Amino acid sequence: MITIDARKCARDGLCVQACPVNLIRMDGGAVPEEIGGAADRCIRCGHCVAVCPTNALDNALTPAEDYRPVPEDRPDAEAMxxxxxxxxxxxxxxxxxxxxxxxxxxxxxxxxxxxxxxxxxxxxxxxxxxxxxxxxxxxxxxxxxxxxxxxxxxxxxxxxxxxxxxxxxxxxxxxxxxxxxxxxxxxxxxxxxxxxxxxxxxxxxxxxxxxxxxxxxxxxxxxxxxxxxxxxxxxxxxxxHPRLKHLLVPPRNAARVTWL
Structure with a gap:
């Protein structure tokens, strides 16, 4: 399921950390590899491919060629x-x-x-x-x-x-x-x-x-x-298409929060 280009792999273990179901292992400084039965348990989230900074990893269930770069033009916290x-x-x-x-x-x-x-x-x-x-x-x-x-x-x-x-x-x-x-x-x-x-x-x-x-x-x-x-x-x-335009932001109840 998972193939890694050893020439590109930085051996940083990011793919191991990213996998939510622990399907990739890395022994010492070796190239990461999938564990047995990984294909049956992979949830196809694509995190292993998405976090690799050198594009060394591919997943047959979510091919790297189907990915696209994360957009740089995103709203900041205030705009959101x-x-x-x-x-x-x-x-x-x-x-x-x-x-x-x-x-x-x-x-x-x-x-x-x-x-x-x-x-x-x-x-x-x-x-x-x-x-x-x-x-x-x-x-x-x-x-x-x-x-x-x-x-x-x-x-x-x-x-x-x-x-x-x-x-x-x-x-x-x-x-x-x-x-x-x-x-x-x-x-x-x-x-x-x-x-x-x-x-x-x-x-x-x-x-x-x-x-x-x-x-x-x-x-x-x-x-x-x-x-x-x-x-x-x-x-x-x-x-x-809305008929009316709201010009003010209505009040809402204060957040009920328990800090622990």
Whole structure:
């Protein structure tokens, strides 16, 4: 699985330190080598290849030729903090579709999000068809109609307001195997990547919590969301061009922290 060019290898042991499942060993000043059975236990994280400063190591499961350099142009801490504190949920969208190229860019970023043990079990549905979005609204309202705690949503919907998707022109749905323990957590991280990038692109997002909750209760909603049998929804967010612009950062509760 692992091959090392001894002429390039600095014998610094960085690959040994980087492997999260201890599949590489190094005896003294020798060239590192994989341990027996490594190919069966490798999680394909790519760390062994990514940390080698001399490009001496290759992993057949994640070939070095498929890697790309880490971008040098990255936001500093202040710019990143400004993005995080200024991001707002959009609950009013313009009637303007998002270009497919922009949606593909969001998906590209989301697929880079970390997953448990690099499992990469997530799949996506990007819904743009107006009739399909209407079907999602219809089934979600049907789910809420039998729940007194959601009666205000139902009444608002009867008044003509879209309480499900807020007139968003796209809905990103992330899903994974029903028996995979981390579908919701992995999905949440991926959707967070997506919404933060969307904020830098001038797009609005809002977590579709009602759709996510309804998907667990109404079997007919899963096909409408493009989720195949055997999978469950890990989360969803509305996407669109925001109708409103936030000029202030609202207050939030102080962090409740226990320092130990």
């Amino acid at each position: 903090e400004n993005l995080l504190v200024s991001r707002r949920s959009a609950r009013a969208f313009r009637n303007k579709p998002i270009a497919r190229e922009q949606l593909e860019r969001l998906l590209e970023a989301a697929r880079r999000a970390p997953t448990a043990s690099n499992a990469q079990q997530l799949s996506w549905t990007m819904i743009r068809d107006p009739q399909r979005l209407d079907r999602v609204r219809e089934l979600s309202i049907e789910w809420m109609s039998g729940n007194p705690a959601r009666s205000h949503y139902v009444e608002t919907a009867r008044q003509g307001r879209d309480v499900i998707l807020r007139n968003a022109t796209a809905l990103a749905v992330v899903h994974g195997p029903a028996d995979y323990l981390w579908t919701a957590i992995d999905g949440t991280i991926a959707l967070t990547y997506m919404e933060l990038l969307a904020a830098t692109m001038g797009l609005g997002t809002c977590w579709a919590g009602l759709v996510t909750a309804a998907s667990a209760a109404i079997p007919d909603l899963l096909p409408a969301l493009g989720v195949p049998a055997g999978n469950k929804v890990g989360g969803a967010i509305m996407l669109g």
